[in-house]
Each structure stands twice: as structure tokens, then as C-alpha cells.
Amino acid sequence: MSSSQLLDKAAIKDKYAKERAKRLRPEGNAQYQRLEGKFESYAGDPHTPLRERDPVRDHVTFAFIGAGLSGLVVGARLKEAGIKDVRVIEKGGDVGGTWYWNRYPGVRCDTAAMIYLPLLEETGYIPSEKYVRGPEILEHCERIAKHYGLRDKALFHTEVHSLEWQEDQQVWRIKTSRGDDFTAKYLGMGTGPLHVAKLPGIPGIESFAGKSFHTSRWDYEYTGGDAHGAPMDKLADKRVAVIGTGATGVQCIPQLAKTAKELFVFQRTPSSVDERRNHAIDDQWIKANAKPGWQKRWMDNFVENMGGGIPSEDLVDDGWTEISRSIREKMLNGTPPWLARLVVRTRKVLGRGPSQRSSERVRTAFEDADFEKMEQIRARVDAQVTDPETAENLKAWYSQLCKRPCFSDEYLPAFNSPNMTLVDTDGKGVERIDETGLFANGVHYPVDCIVYASGFEYGANFQLKSGFDLTGRNGQRLSEHWANGLRTLHGLHMHGFPNAFMIQMNQGANMASNIPHNIVDHAATVAQVVSHAEANGFASVEPTAEAEAAWVELILTNQGSLIGSTECTPGFWNNEGQGWSQEFRQAQGHPGGAEGFFKHIQAWRDAGDFEGLVFTATQKNETAPAHAELVS
Numbered sequence: 001m002s003s004s005q006l007l008d009k010a011a012i013k014d015k016y017a018k019e020r021a022k023r024l025r026p027e028g029n030a031q032y033q034r035l036e037g038k039f040e041s042y043a044g045d046p047h048t049p050l051r052e053r054d055p056v057r058d059h060v061t062f063a064f065i066g067a068g069l070s071g072l073v074v075g076a077r078l079k080e081a082g083i084k085d086v087r088v089i090e091k092g093g094d095v096g097g098t099w100y101w102n103r104y105p106g107v108r109c110d111t112a113a114m115i116y117l118p119l120l121e122e123t124g125y126i127p128s129e130k131y132v133r134g135p136e137i138l139e140h141c142e143r144i145a146k147h148y149g150l151r152d153k154a155l156f157h158t159e160v161h162s163l164e165w166q167e168d169q170q171v172w173r174i175k176t177s178r179g180d181d182f183t184a185k186y187l188g189m190g191t192g193p194l195h196v197a198k199l200p201g202i203p204g205i206e207s208f209a210g211k212s213f214h215t216s217r218w219d220y221e222y223t224g225g226d227a228h229g230a231p232m233d234k235l236a237d238k239r240v241a242v243i244g245t246g247a248t249g250v251q252c253i254p255q256l257a258k259t260a261k262e263l264f265v266f267q268r269t270p271s272s273v274d275e276r277r278n279h280a281i282d283d284q285w286i287k288a289n290a291k292p293g294w295q296k297r298w299m300d301n302f303v304e305n306m307g308g309g310i311p312s313e314d315l316v317d318d319g320w321t322e323i324s325r326s327i328r329e330k331m332l333n334g335t336p337p338w339l340a341r342l343v344v345r346t347r348k349v350l351g352r353g354p355s356q357r358s359s360e361r362v363r364t365a366f367e368d369a370d371f372e373k374m375e376q377i378r379a380r381v382d383a384q385v386t387d388p389e390t391a392e393n394l395k396a397w398y399s400q401l402c403k404r405p406c407f408s409d410e411y412l413p414a415f416n417s418p419n420m421t422l423v424d425t426d427g428k429g430v431e432r433i434d435e436t437g438l439f440a441n442g443v444h445y446p447v448d449c450i451v452y453a454s455g456f457e458y459g460a461n462f463q464l465k466s467g468f469d470l471t472g473r474n475g476q477r478l479s480e481h482w483a484n485g486l487r488t489l490h491g492l493h494m495h496g497f498p499n500a501f502m503i504q505m506n507q508g509a510n511m512a513s514n515i516p517h518n519i520v521d522h523a524a525t526v527a528q529v530v531s532h533a534e535a536n537g538f539a540s541v542e543p544t545a546e547a548e549a550a551w552v553e554l555i556l557t558n559q560g561s562l563i564g565s566t567e568c569t570p571g572f573w574n575n576e577g578q579g580w581s582q583e584f585r586q587a588q589g590h591p592g593g594a595e596g597f598f599k600h601i602q603a604w605r606d607a608g609d610f611e612g613l614v615f616t617a618t619q620k621n622e623t624a625p626a627h628a629e630l631v632s
């Protein structure tokens with residue numbers, strides 16, 4: 001009898017439902033406090049002083065909003081394709097995006113560096129560890145910028161205010177917060193899914209008179225220490241509160257526990273925290289693995305392992321692929337993988353997809369594997385946390401893919417420190433904040449400093465998150481085009497917005513476990529489309545209305561994934577438990593998952609006929625072919 005058969009599944013499901021019910025807020029995403037009014041200053045740049053410069057008034061071939069991984073990888077591919085004048089425009093003081101802003105203590109990436117850090121082979125860099133620290137990722141961003149000369153025309157500390165398509169000149173006119181007013185033939189946007197910080201909407205939050213900041217704007221002036229791990233010695237006489245126990249909280253809390261006089265962790269929902277299994281990457285590893293083309297092989301292998309097939313090897317072998325592997329093992333139920341692969345192949349040859357029975361088997365296998373995994377994760381809490389009540393409160397009662405799984409060897413033991421108090425709020429959250437501290441469970445906790453590890457706007461619409469709108473052909477705004485949800489072809493092109501590319505994961509691979517893979521793939525498409533347009537003298541390219549509509553229809557056939565199920569405890573992965581609005585459903589990925597999307601788009605690129613896109617010849621360019629209006 002397997003261990004999942006020994007579990008009382010009904011009792012566990014009942015517990016999950018009860019815990020979920022405690023956390024449901026009727027306000028959904030509206031429960032959070034935006035960085036407005038008093039909180040606007042929380043979004044400032046603590047890392048780089050503002051440099052005066054003259055406004056820019058010129059023309060570039062490609063302008064890209066955001067100098068994070070999206071802008072850097074697209075910029076790199078465009079440079080490789082021979083586009084010399086690429087300009088990145090960035091709110092922060094330098095390149096790096098997420099990794100520029102998030103320098104909180106303990107910051108590290110949960111995805112293996114060999115597949116997370118893009119362009120490793122191109123830049124000749126080998127990561128130092130399997131899961132690298134934030135500063136190493138930021139350095140890699142800087143390396144890419146240097147390697148491809150992406151700082152040459154960059155505009156830092158600059159926010160885009162207006163983007164208007166100029167039909168007569170077939171260019172985008174771009175105006176910014178620094179008085180810039182310039183044009184670009186092509187426009188790319190990659191502002192990241194999680195870049196606008198949010199605060200908990202706790203009554204009285206504005207009245208706190210002590211120090212407070214969001215984790216994405218860590219104030220080392222106040223805490224001492226640095227992102228490389230120097231101790232935060234200035235906290236030795238401070239009572240510190242942290243609100244938030246998500247992936248960020250799990251990383252910074254153990255570091256705070258090392259030096260704060262007292263640390264109070266206010267918890268609404270515990271995270272599932274599995275083992276880290278980090279290790280250094282040495283010369284032996286490089287000799288064994290780094291053969292030309294290795295990074296693409298690894299990235300593809302990761303996707304394959306996260307998909308529904310039966311891969312022959314697991315190169316990355318991490319917490320993410322382990323989840324898929326255990327589901328697969330449950331499904332195979334002792335059948336040798338070679339035989340299972342043969343059955344799948346035979347069904348394909350016979351033109352049969354997965355049967356209804358096999359979909360049910362996937363669900364049951366997932367449930368069994370998940371119950372077992374979550375029992376292990378809860379047992380890990382008991383093994384590592386000495387106080388039984390604290391241990392009980394740190395246990396996650398939901399399915400592992402309901403919330404972002406966390407991996408840490410430091411988080412749970414930190415709760416054994418004598419200066420550490422877990423304030424569990426039984427799903428209710430902090431009640432209110434006053435001038436001197438916080439109230440939870442009717443108790444007042446006076447503190448010197450509140451650290452908000454409260455996450456980022458995710459449910460908010462594009463305009464709110466990015467801070468700008470686009471005015472496309474015939475004066476149509478992107479906010480109007482997307483009023484009822486995202487409308488794109490391949491998640492990348494928008495009808496009515498020529499020469500514009502949106503680098504994001506929705507309506508594409510939606511690959512949350514390795515966000516750079518979405519970026520690397522879109523960058524390949526952008527470079528191919530732009531190269532084709534430039535080589536043939538085309539003035540503009542955009543998707544047909546029909547192609548875009550068909551793509552949206554395809555996305556809507558997605559019945560949902562195991563991530564973000566409506567039965568889950570609330571969080572940003574499932575629209576705060578409010579059910580799937582039309583907007584939320586339209587932000588899903590390809591129905592075939594990341595694997596399905598990447599295969600589809602690779603075939604699209606290989607075909608080379610740009611199906612669904614229309615290229616238009618410039619009126620002035622007589623060398624453009626007469627038949628050039630339509631390539632699809």
C-alpha cells in the first residue's frame with residue numbers, strides 16, 4: 001500500500017477547505033494599499049543618485065521600455081541581428097529590473113541558474129552555484145548590457161508618459177518624465193509581471209511613525225549590512241516587524257533574525273518550505289555539461305520535465321521538476337517509463353490524444369503526489385522547529401501549487417532563535433497599525449521598524465502596473481483594446497498597434513517556474529520579425545484582427561492548470577480566491593502548457609511565413625516589393 005493510500009484524504013481536504021475559508025476576503029485584490037499619496041515615496045530609488053541630463057530629441061530603430069531581463073535579452077538579440085541603435089528606457093538608475101530593485105538580505109533565485117540566467121553561452125559566464133544570490137544575477141544583467149553595448153543609448157531614471165503611433169511617418173513618438181520627445185520605428189515593452197510593489201491595506205497603516213519600507217526598496221542605511229550578506233548591525237537595538245511570509249519573506253526573515261534585537265513575523269498564510277539542495281558549480285560540472293548549445297538543451301529539458309510527457313532525463317533536477325516527477329511516478333504506477341513512452345507514441349500514431357481516463361488519472365496522481373509531498377513538508381516543520389505551537393502554526397494546509405512553493409534551509413530553524421516571535425493571525429492578517437506598532441489577535445506589538453514583504457500588484461490592469469498606455473492606429477488606446485482582457489497574437493503582438501511587441505508570459509507559455517524562458521523565446525521571435533521587416537524594407541508589421549481573435553479563442557479553451565485553481569487558498573496566483581474573471585481567464589497561457597506553446601511558436605518561426613502578421617511597405621521606399629502588404 002502506498003503512503004498516499006494511508007492518508008486520510010477526506011480529512012485533509014476538509015482541513016484545506018476550512019483554512020481557505022478563513023482567508024477569503026470579499027474585497028479580493030482591492031484589499032491592498034497602492035503606493036499612492038504618503039506611500040509614493042516608497043517607490044523611490046535607494047541605489048543610484050539621479051543624474052541631470054538634457055532631454056533627448058532623436059530617432060532610434062528600436063526603443064524598449066524596461067531594462068530588466070526582457071529589455072536586455074531582446075536588445076541582445078536585436079544587436080546580434082544587426083540593429084545598431086537600440087534604446088532601453090528604464091525607471092531605475094541602471095539595468096537589472098527585478099534584480100536592480102530587489103536587493104533585500106538573502107535575495108536569491110529559486111530557479112536553477114543554468115536555466116534562469118539568460119545568454120550564459122553568449123557571454124561566457126558560468127554561475128557560481130545552482131541557486132545564485134541576487135547580486136550575482138544583477139552582475140549578470142550588467143554583463144549582458146556591457147557585452148551588447150546596451151547602455152550606450154539607454155535612458156535611466158526615466159519613466160515613459162506617452163506613446164503614440166504616428167501613422168504618417170510609421171513610427172512611435174515617445175515622451176518621458178525627463179522631457180524626452182523622440183521617435184522609434186519599433187517599440188518593445190517588458191516591464192515585468194511583478195514590479196509595482198503593494199502594501200497590505202491595514203487600517204491605520206499611514207499612522208505608523210517609526211521606520212518602514214517595502215522589501216523591494218531595502219533601506220540598508222537604516223538596517224546596516226548589504227545584499228551580499230554583511231550583517232545588519234544597526235538593528236541590534238531595534239524591534240522589527242515583518243508582514244508577509246511569501247517567497248520574499250522566507251528569504252529575508254532568517255537574515256533579520258541574525259541581528260535584530262527582536263523580530264516579530266506577522267503571518268496570515270504559512271508558505272510551504274521545502275529543502276534548498278543548493279551546491280557550488282565547479283570545473284567538473286562544466287566539463288561534464290557545458291558542451292556548445294547546452295543552455296538551450298537544459299531549458300528545453302526543464303520544460304519537458306514540467307510538461308505531461310515522459311522525459312528520458314532530468315538535467316535540472318530541482319524542486320520544480322520533482323513535483324512533476326512524483327506525479328508521473330504515481331501515474332506510471334510501476335509501468336517502466338520506456339513502455340509508457342511507447343504507449344503514448346502508439347496513441348499518437350493512431351491519432352488518439354490523451355483519453356478522458358488519462359486526464360482523470362493525471363488529476364488523481366497529482367492529488368496523491370501532492371498529499372504526500374505536503375505531508376513531508378509539514379513533517380519537515382516538526383523536525384526543524386522546536387516549539388510545538390510555533391511548528392503547528394508554520395504548517396501549510398493547501399496543495400503545493402496553490403501558492404508559490406518556497407525552498408529554504410534557513411527559514412524554519414530561524415524560528416528557534418530566542419529573539420524571534422511568530423505572530424500567527426489565523427488567516428486574518430494584522431488588525432491595525434498605530435503610531436507605535438501593530439495589533440494582531442487583540443495584542444499590541446510596539447516596534448521600531450516595519451518591513452513590508454507584502455508582494456506586488458498582479459491582478460491590477462496593465463496600465464496601472466506599467467504606468468503608461470499606448471495610443472495606436474486611429475487613436476485607439478491599448479487600455480481600450482484590453483478593456484475586457486488581454487488580446488494578442490502569441491502574447492506578443494497586438495492588432496492596431498503596429499511595430500509594437502509586448503514581452504510577457506500571458507497568452508504564451510505562462511511559465512512561472514522559469515520566467516526568463518518566456519523572455520528568451522519572445523526575443524527570438526522579435527529578432528526574426530524585425531530582421532525580416534528590415535531586410536525587405538517594410539515600414540510596419542502587426543497581426544490581423546482575425547489572427548488575434550483566433551489566438552484569444554484558443555487561450556480561452558484552456559481549462560485551467562494545476563497552478564492557481566479556484567479551490568486554492570487565496571493568493572495572487574488564483575485572483576485572491578475570487579474565481580476566474582474573464583480578464584483572468586484571458587491572461588492564461590496556451591492550452592498545451594509551456595511545452596505546447598514553445599513547440600507551436602518554434603514551428604511558426606521555422607515556417608518563416610509569419611502567419612497571422614501583415615507587413616506593410618513604406619510609401620516612400622520604392623525598393624519595397626509591390627506585393628508586400630500581405631505576407632501571411
Ligand code: NDP
Nearest residue numbers: 108109110200244245246247248268269404429430454455
Ligand atoms: P507574495 O505576494 O507572495 O507574499 C505577500 C505576503 O504578504 C503573503 O504572505 C501575504 O499573506 C502577506 N500579506 C498581505 N497582506 C497581509 C496582511 N494584511 N496581513 C498579513 N500578511 C499579509 O509576495 P512576495 O514578494 O513574497 O513574492 C512575490 C513573487 O515574487 C513570488 O511569488 C515569486 O514569483 C517572486 N519571488 C521569487 C523569489 C525567488 O525566486 N527566490 C524570491 C522572492 C520573490 P497571504 O499569503 O495570506 O496573502
